[in-house]
Amino acid sequence: MPLMDFWQAEGGRPGREGGGILDTGNGQPAGRDLDADQREKQTLIRAGELAETCRKELGKRIIGQKDMLNGLLSALVAGGHILLEGVPGLAKTTAVKSLAEITGLGFKRIQFTPDLLPADLTGTLVWEQGTGTFSVRRGPVFANVILADEINRAPAKVQSALLEAMQEGQVTIGDQSHRLPDPFFVLATQNPIEHEGTYPLPEAELDRFLLKILLNYPEAEEEIEILRQAAPIGAENPGHSVPLQPVLNREALRSLRTAVELVKVDQGIERYMVAVVTATRPPENSLPGQRDYGKGKPRSPSPRHAQEGIYRYIAFGASPRGTIALHRLARIFALFEGRSWVIPEDVKAAAYPALRHRLVLSYEAEADGLDADTVLSRLLSFVPLP
Numbered sequence: 590m591p592l593m594d595f596w597q598a599e600g601g602r603p604g605r606e607g608g609g610i611l612d613t614g615n616g617q618p619a620g621r622d623l624d625a626d627q628r629e630k631q632t633l634i635r636a637g638e639l640a641e642t643c644r645k646e647l648g649k650r651i652i653g654q655k656d657m658l659n660g661l662l663s664a665l666v667a668g669g670h671i672l673l674e675g676v677p678g679l680a681k682t683t684a685v686k687s688l689a690e691i692t693g694l695g696f697k698r699i700q701f702t703p704d705l706l707p708a709d710l711t712g713t714l715v716w717e718q719g720t721g722t723f724s725v726r727r728g729p730v731f732a733n734v735i736l737a738d739e740i741n742r743a744p745a746k747v748q749s750a751l752l753e754a755m756q757e758g759q760v761t762i763g764d765q766s767h768r769l770p771d772p773f774f775v776l777a778t779q780n781p782i783e784h785e786g787t788y789p790l791p792e793a794e795l796d797r798f799l800l801k802i803l804l805n806y807p808e809a810e811e812e813i814e815i816l817r818q819a820a821p822i823g824a825e826n827p828g829h830s831v832p833l834q835p836v837l838n839r840e841a842l843r844s845l846r847t848a849v850e851l852v853k854v855d856q857g858i859e860r861y862m863v864a865v866v867t868a869t870r871p872p873e874n875s876l877p878g879q880r881d882y883g884k885g886k887p888r889s890p891s892p893r894h895a896q897e898g899i900y901r902y903i904a905f906g907a908s909p910r911g912t913i914a915l916h917r918l919a920r921i922f923a924l925f926e927g928r929s930w931v932i933p934e935d936v937k938a939a940a941y942p943a944l945r946h947r948l949v950l951s952y953e954a955e956a957d958g959l960d961a962d963t964v965l966s967r968l969l970s971f972v973p974l975p
Contacts, residue, residue: 669799870906
């Protein structure tokens with residue numbers, strides 16, 4: 590099936606039979622109890638108000654950086670992890686600490702350095718002289734919110750120590766596995782301008798992050814506000830002079846997650862999401878070695894893709910984990926906008942943070958000065974809207 594027609598199959602366009610919610614004419618879905626609809630509506634309204642309260646609370650300390658604040662809240666609600674990338678001084682660490690403050694969750698910061706060991710993260714076994722046995726000494730990873738500061742400065746064996754924690758919610762020390770606190774949320778930061786003494790994250794670990802946020806310099810007016818808000822010289826805790834209230838406790842977080850489940854996704858929108866992710870996968874690289882061993886017929890690109898030649902810039906595309914991330918983020922974005930349904934603009938907005946770190950670009954892309962966002966922008970222009 591041609592990629593550009595994928596979303597149209599089986600009545601995928603919204604409003605057609607099999608395409609999603611049927612309207613009764615009074616604005617209510619068919620077969621639904623009006624009282625239940627009112628309860629859902631109130632739940633969604635309260636969730637939107639709570640999200641706005643969280644943004645305002647974080648905004649007391651973080652000026653600008655709306656994408657980062659929305660990304661932090663979205664990943665927390667979705668139960669995923671986030672990778673923040675930006676030059677030093679853009680409030681990455683401050684934002685993570687502030688998020689921990691408004692949630693009231695346990696927080697630990699881990700400064701990644703080249704001499705760090707896996708046991709420094711997860712913990713180790715300690716010999717107890719008195720009892721003649723080993724006891725478990727838990728590492729800093731046993732907390733609700735983990736700040737992995739400058740994660741690309743630690744070697745691969747340390748980075749891989751986080752894989753089990755991020756994916757399974759547990760760590761193995763010795764011959765026993767230990768559950769991590771719930772919720773468990775990893776926020777990793779990295780500096781994109783320094784390559785000396787750094788270790789790029791492997792693709793397997795990048796895929797564990799729900800989203801990746803790129804931080805830019807603030808606008809002039811925002812930077813003036815940052816100057817005015819800066820802590821006075823000699824302050825005991827510079828950068829944290831503005832107190833924050835714990836407005837997002839465990840109960841509030843559960844209510845947000847419940848509200849997300851009420852956000853509807855039409856079948857046509859679902860097919861559009863899959864088409865977007867499918868578009869990132871070069872046909873000749875859909876499976877490594879597929880051409881050599883005949884494990885299946887390569888997927889044929891549409892004529893428009895062939896003309897543009899965009900696939901020469903992509904070595905490997907996003908996995909189904911990227912589709913799941915796109916689905917979750919689009920629903921949360923719709924909730925934060927006060928809607929109970931997902932629209933194509935939500936999918937487009939979620940595609941960049943959900944997929945930019947899951948694309949493996951070719952050397953030709955680097956030679957032509959293209960980044961993942963530019964490639965994604967071209968791909969999104971090729972996939973027709975539902």
